[in-house]
Amino acid sequence: VKALVIDDEDDVRFVAQVSLGRVGGMTVSEASTGSEGLDIARRERPDFILLDMMMPGMDGAATFLALRADEATAAIPVVFLTAKAMLSEVRRLEALGAKGVVLKPFNPMTLADEIRTILAT
Amino acid sequence: MFPPVPANESEALAVIDRDAVLDAPSEPFDGLVRLAATICRAPIAQITLAETTRQWMSAAPDIPAQAIARASSFFARAIGGDDVFVVEDAHADSRFARNPCVLGEPFIRSYAGAPLVSADGRNLGTLCVMDTKPHRFDGERQLALVMLARQAMMQLELRQQVDELRCREAHSQSVAASEHEVERMKCDFIATVSHELRTPLTSIHGSLGLLASGVMGELPREAKVMVSVAQRNSVRLLALVNDILDVDKLESGKIEMHLVPTSLMAIIERAIEMIRPLAAQDGVSIEVTGPHAQVRGDEARLGQVVANFLSNAVKYSPRDGIVSVSVGAVGEMLEVRVRDRGRGIGADLQKKLFQRFQRADSSDARTRPGAGLGLAICKAIVEQHGGTIGVESCEGEGSAFWFRVPRAVEEPAVLLIREDAALLDAMTAELLAGKPVRGNA
Numbered sequence: 001v002k003a004l005v006i007d008d009e010d011d012v013r014f015v016a017q018v019s020l021g022r023v024g025g026m027t028v029s030e031a032s033t034g035s036e037g038l039d040i041a042r043r044e045r046p047d048f049i050l051l052d053m054m055m056p057g058m059d060g061a062a063t064f065l066a067l068r069a070d071e072a073t074a075a076i077p078v079v080f081l082t083a084k085a086m087l088s089e090v091r092r093l094e095a096l097g098a099k100g101v102v103l104k105p106f107n108p109m110t111l112a113d114e115i116r117t118i119l120a121t
Numbered sequence: 122m123f124p125p126v127p128a129n130e131s132e133a134l135a136v137i138d139r140d141a142v143l144d145a146p147s148e149p150f151d152g153l154v155r156l157a158a159t160i161c162r163a164p165i166a167q168i169t170l171a172e173t174t175r176q177w178m179s180a181a182p183d184i185p186a187q188a189i190a191r192a193s194s195f196f197a198r199a200i201g202g203d204d205v206f207v208v209e210d211a212h213a214d215s216r217f218a219r220n221p222c223v224l225g226e227p228f229i230r231s232y233a234g235a236p237l238v239s240a241d242g243r244n245l246g247t248l249c250v251m252d253t254k255p256h257r258f259d260g261e262r263q264l265a266l267v268m269l270a271r272q273a274m275m276q277l278e279l280r281q282q283v284d285e286l287r288c289r290e291a292h293s294q295s296v297a298a299s300e301h302e303v304e305r306m307k308c309d310f311i312a313t314v315s316h317e318l319r320t321p322l323t324s325i326h327g328s329l330g331l332l333a334s335g336v337m338g339e340l341p342r343e344a345k346v347m348v349s350v351a352q353r354n355s356v357r358l359l360a361l362v363n364d365i366l367d368v369d370k371l372e373s374g375k376i377e378m379h380l381v382p383t384s385l386m387a388i389i390e391r392a393i394e395m396i397r398p399l400a401a402q403d404g405v406s407i408e409v410t411g412p413h414a415q416v417r418g419d420e421a422r423l424g425q426v427v428a429n430f431l432s433n434a435v436k437y438s439p440r441d442g443i444v445s446v447s448v449g450a451v452g453e454m455l456e457v458r459v460r461d462r463g464r465g466i467g468a469d470l471q472k473k474l475f476q477r478f479q480r481a482d483s484s485d486a487r488t489r490p491g492a493g494l495g496l497a498i499c500k501a502i503v504e505q506h507g508g509t510i511g512v513e514s515c516e517g518e519g520s521a522f523w524f525r526v527p528r529a530v531e532e533p534a535v536l537l538i539r540e541d542a543a544l545l546d547a548m549t550a551e552l553l554a555g556k557p558v559r560g561n562a
Binding site: 019022083 | 326331
């Protein structure tokens, strides 16, 4: 499984990379901004994207819409990563067409399984 | 020689300044001076307050107002006395015969002034009438003057009270507005900080979890202990952030309650099961009494309230103590009461206990974990149920925490006794719109 993690926080990205890679056995690419994420997504065609919601500049929602607008990336499932634990926020992201939402802080030992479950539905 | 100054004049001046009654509309005073002039058949009448620039006056058009103001020596005599001060002919009165306002404009010949005495005995001014000719002020007219002075005084005091009320109202409105603004800023701040805390917590919590799991390689025994200390505390920090967000969302009504008829006893029993291991550690036993009854509530949220009460009761119970839970009816409400035999809570603290970040004792922070948010969360939950929450406690005698929530309204059941099948069919369609049915068919 090829994963792309887009998050502006280096440390969060690193933890996610170890969780999905070393614990979850996935191949993980990383991007620290929305636009870098779009480039990598076009090039590498990951099986899913773990996308942080709150990022400076192009935020999660804007990145998501840009991914959907591009034929090459439109079909890639997106799982949002958000610190906003509000149900309304989760519903809003799902209404945008997100495959699922993972809340910060996530459990590093179960993150890969959690995402596999989301992708299977 | 100066006329005598009343003993309390400086006091009276201060009162008048402070009262700010002088800028109020003057119709009632204008009416009173006109009445005084008419009754006394004098061309000039005025109310003078112990503030030189302020007067209400009724004067014949040919008498200049500026000149009347100079009659201050009469005023000073009148305000100093307890009764009506009368000068029937200034020319025949040695105190005033050479007075500038007698010899020159406005050529005062006669004067009668009644002091304006406040309810607490202060002389605040005079109501007086004047004439440019000698004038006899008989007893009836003097009495009228006293009564009109009393009316003027009542007007002044009324204005003073209205003014005070207005001030108080304006003050309380501005206090309420600023309190509201502070509360809003506090909520915004809490929400922002809590969200911002979750990002670093994600890295800390995640890294520690990975380290503790051994995915990053086996750790030496002592390092494992240190990592588990850090991990335990990151969990605590996370719980705190979640509690802060929880109380914030609950208090601002952003969390929807799922209110359905539900068994109160079942909620209590589940909460007791949750707390029992904690209680067992301290040898505390939990007993429960009361009827089975249904409340209208959110099962999970009410369970959170009961569990919070129980965990506090266990936390503050002496070793081998007993915590009792009772259920009872209070009017249309059902009450849950959790009683401990701990050291109790002082009256001052009881009032603050349901506010955020309050603890029974600040020294507790070191020995008993928790941020003092639990009861604030409970209060918000109970209030969203339309209920009330409280505590009764005496120092040294333990505490009883209680909450009351509305009892579930029984759905009306329709009982059909089958006698006529055709009638029953016809009635069934009309009567039964999703209502529970008992029948003997």
